[in-house]
Amino acid sequence: MSERSTSNPAGAAPARMPHHAWSIAxxxxxxxxxxxxxxxxxxNMVMMSLLSAAAALAWNLSGGYAGQxxxxxxxxxxxxxxxSTLLFLKAGISPLLGMLVGAAISAAAAIVLGMITLRLKGAxxxxxxxxxxxxxxxxxxxxxxxxxxxxxLAIPLQPSVLNLTFANKAVYVxxxxxxxxxxxxxTLLIAGSKLGYSLVAFRxxxxxxxxxxxxxxxxxxxxxxxxAAMTSLCGTLHAQYxxxxxxDSVMSLSLSLNxxxxxxxxxxxxxxxxxxxxxxxxxxxxxxxxxxxxQISGLTQLAYSAIVISVLLAMPGGLGPGLRDxxxxxxxxxP
Amino acid sequence: MATLTSSGLSKSFGGLRAVQNVSFTARxxxxxxxxxxxxxxxxxxxxxxxxxxxxxxxxxxxxDRSLAGxxxxxRCRAGLAxxxxxxxxxxxxxxxxxxxxxAMLRTASIAEAREAAAAVLDDLGxxxxxxxxxGSLPIGDRKRLEMAKVLATRPKVLLLDEVMGGLIPIEVxxxxxxxQGLRDRGLAVVVIEHHMNAVMRLSDEILVLQNGEPIAQGxxxxxxxxxxxxxxxxxPNFKADGGL
Numbered sequence: 001m002s003e004r005s006t007s008n009p010a011g012a013a014p015a016r017m018p019h020h021a022w023s024i025a026x027x028x029x030x031x032x033x034x035x036x037x038x039x040x041x042x043x044n045m046v047m048m049s050l051l052s053a054a055a056a057l058a059w060n061l062s063g064g065y066a067g068q069x070x071x072x073x074x075x076x077x078x079x080x081x082x083x084s085t086l087l088f089l090k091a092g093i094s095p096l097l098g099m100l101v102g103a104a105i106s107a108a109a110a111i112v113l114g115m116i117t118l119r120l121k122g123a124x125x126x127x128x129x130x131x132x133x134x135x136x137x138x139x140x141x142x143x144x145x146x147x148x149x150x151x152x153l154a155i156p157l158q159p160s161v162l163n164l165t166f167a168n169k170a171v172y173v174x175x176x177x178x179x180x181x182x183x184x185x186x187t188l189l190i191a192g193s194k195l196g197y198s199l200v201a202f203r204x205x206x207x208x209x210x211x212x213x214x215x216x217x218x219x220x221x222x223x224x225x226x227x228a229a230m231t232s233l234c235g236t237l238h239a240q241y242x243x244x245x246x247x248d249s250v251m252s253l254s255l256s257l258n259x260x261x262x263x264x265x266x267x268x269x270x271x272x273x274x275x276x277x278x279x280x281x282x283x284x285x286x287x288x289x290x291x292x293x294x295q296i297s298g299l300t301q302l303a304y305s306a307i308v309i310s311v312l313l314a315m316p317g318g319l320g321p322g323l324r325d326x327x328x329x330x331x332x333x334x335p
Numbered sequence: 336m337a338t339l340t341s342s343g344l345s346k347s348f349g350g351l352r353a354v355q356n357v358s359f360t361a362r363x364x365x366x367x368x369x370x371x372x373x374x375x376x377x378x379x380x381x382x383x384x385x386x387x388x389x390x391x392x393x394x395x396x397x398x399d400r401s402l403a404g405x406x407x408x409x410r411c412r413a414g415l416a417x418x419x420x421x422x423x424x425x426x427x428x429x430x431x432x433x434x435x436x437x438a439m440l441r442t443a444s445i446a447e448a449r450e451a452a453a454a455v456l457d458d459l460g461x462x463x464x465x466x467x468x469x470g471s472l473p474i475g476d477r478k479r480l481e482m483a484k485v486l487a488t489r490p491k492v493l494l495l496d497e498v499m500g501g502l503i504p505i506e507v508x509x510x511x512x513x514x515q516g517l518r519d520r521g522l523a524v525v526v527i528e529h530h531m532n533a534v535m536r537l538s539d540e541i542l543v544l545q546n547g548e549p550i551a552q553g554x555x556x557x558x559x560x561x562x563x564x565x566x567x568x569x570x571p572n573f574k575a576d577g578g579l
Binding site for chain 2: 194201207
């Protein structure tokens with residue numbers, strides 16, 4: 001519990017210039033990357049890393065800062081993907097509008113779910129999000145007339161801004177980058193605000209927070225809804241990038257687990273952690289699929305799990321804070 | 336400043352009558368102590384007053400306002416603040432950040448809250464600890480941090496649950512002086528304390544509980560002479576002026 005707070009949001013308050021300089025440098029590198037790289041495999045890897053980073057940042061607001069470990073966030077991702085896609089396919093509504101509708105539905109679902117389950121503590125909340133995720137997943141498979149069931153939905157390739165569809169895949173990379181940058185900025189903003197402090201207070205010690213007059217339930221439901229809406233936007237972008245969705249790719253439990261895992265591996269409750277975690281987890285898992293994929297079945301997952309476990313054993317606070325501490329011990333340098 | 340009035344406060348846990356018919360008034364600029372053997376229901380009284388546990392019967396009022404049905408956080412907002420006997424720091428945060436969590440109640444700006452928190456730490460002589468992690472503090476400092484957090488909420492009525500437990504004598508002296516300072520500023524203070532010499536020096540009034548029931552109420556001198564209190568709690572050889 002105490003490990004993960006080494007870089008709590010409260011710590012972000014005295015802003016250090018070098019920290020922002022690093023963010024800007026990293027952002028500039030990412031901006032130039034799609035121009036320099038033309039290899040589709042690498043471009044896909046960058047795209048998936050950025051999209052995952054955005055989703056992990058969204059998850060981290062509720063899961064990391066507020067300590068509300070949700071294992072049902074894939075449902076919001078799926079609601080985003082399916083809402084914009086269905087509105088486009090059935091009613092010809094632009095995904096630009098559709099993604100906002102999806103975000104609103106996700107937020108509403110999160111508020112209802114949160115009002116019921118956020119009164120529950122720890123494991124009970126985790127279990128109820130797990131159940132919520134399963135219900136949405138199974139519903140998408142079974143409501144075949146609407147969702148196409150397991151065979152999924154394909155979005156026709158009609159490139160235009162209004163259709164949020166582009167022939168050049170690099171455009172999606174920039175969209176994902178923009179989304180990620182916006183989520184990163186939102187995280188910093190929230191972490192340095194009264195809202196962020198209140199969430200951390202609740203996470204660290206519920207009774208102490210209440211005794212200090214911090215009203216936790218409304219803000220916890222609020223951050224859960226915001227996190228859900230943000231995840232939902234990622235889902236729409238996923239659908240537009242692949243131009244195909246099915247319940248297993250946008251709503252599965254393993255997707256929910258991945259959001260959580262990326263934030264945990266990178267560093268829970270930090271703004272940069274989910275980005276590092278998403279990059280590492282996405283690249284490792286894609287590389288594993290390529291190099292180990294078809295040789296021995298299950299080897300990919302095994303190697304992947306081994307890497308994740310080793311990282312967490314070596315750096316229980318996550319890669320981000322872990323590397324930071326290591327650098328400062330070694331060189332007295334804190335990036 | 337505000338007056339806290341409790342009347343007929345009662346609570347049972349299953350067959351155990353933890354608190355029965357406890358009534359008192361804590362007035363601005365006065366210190367009321369609640370004493371009694373372990374298990375007498377003292378901390379339960381604080382939990383009932385602050386709404387952490389719902390009461391079975393009785394009322395709690397802050398001035399003319401009934402606190403019935405209000406959550407602990409809303410009671411704190413109204414000006415009724417408490418410390419915990421088992422200290423409840425935000426372990427992973429620094430001492431300053433812990434106090435900021437309290438100071439946020441009275442300002443929307445984190446920068447202002449940090450200033451207010453720093454001032455409270457200064458008051459308690461804890462400034463040099465500001466950057467330390469709360470989880471790494473020794474017990475004496477944790478007790479003072481517990482105090483700093485609630486003071487940062489700018490309470491009108493302050494409930495202190497054994498803030499002197501685990502302190503060394505010199506720290507007890509300082510804490511007594513500090514609590515007297517709060518009283519002189521006009522706060523109503525309710526103290527639960529086992530440290531009898533501190534209680535005798537601090538209190539304007541003492542309420543004695545045994546098995547959840549009030550058995551005596553009065554000035555320190557009256558309590559020190561009360562035969563029921565001597566046999567239930569203080570012991571027949573108790574002397575009020577025993578030094579520290």
